[in-house]
Amino acid sequence: MKNANIIGLKEADCQNISEKLNVLLANYSVFYQNTRGSHWNIKGEQFFTLHPKFEELYNSLVLKIDEIAERILTLGATPAHNYSEYLQVSTIKESKEVSDGNKSVEIILNSFKVVIDLQRELLDITEKAGDEGTNSQMSDYITEQEKEVWMYNSYLGK
Numbered sequence: 001m002k003n004a005n006i007i008g009l010k011e012a013d014c015q016n017i018s019e020k021l022n023v024l025l026a027n028y029s030v031f032y033q034n035t036r037g038s039h040w041n042i043k044g045e046q047f048f049t050l051h052p053k054f055e056e057l058y059n060s061l062v063l064k065i066d067e068i069a070e071r072i073l074t075l076g077a078t079p080a081h082n083y084s085e086y087l088q089v090s091t092i093k094e095s096k097e098v099s100d101g102n103k104s105v106e107i108i109l110n111s112f113k114v115v116i117d118l119q120r121e122l123l124d125i126t127e128k129a130g131d132e133g134t135n136s137q138m139s140d141y142i143t144e145q146e147k148e149v150w151m152y153n154s155y156l157g158k
Helices: 003-007 011-041 047-074 083-089 101-129 132-155
Strands: none
Touching: 003 011, 011 047, 011 083, 011 101, 047 101, 047 132, 101 132
């Protein structure tokens, strides 16, 4: 028996949600790697502030990557796992500017914008499908990330 039938969702809804989750997974994966790059390469007087903050962020992102992939599996689909595929569907692009602190924070804020927008789209889709599991997951992510956006914006003096 397929997962959709057991968890009370329609297979078509599970497929649609899984496809959108795979796009989110791709964006998170590029966001994660960009943040790792900033963590490794940050230079200057902001180093001691941003180096641990970037590590905290990429640790949070890697957990979400795993949770999203597992949700895709729960819905009966297969999570994408190749960076070549991620780069084709991700709105977040690879960052080459990783040593300047303020630029890295701006890239992080732009990445948050992308994932929060995708998660809000998923909230609408999952609410209509009755998918409380994915809906709750996206809601929790948004709540956490809105606070992160405030903190990173405050760092930039905005």
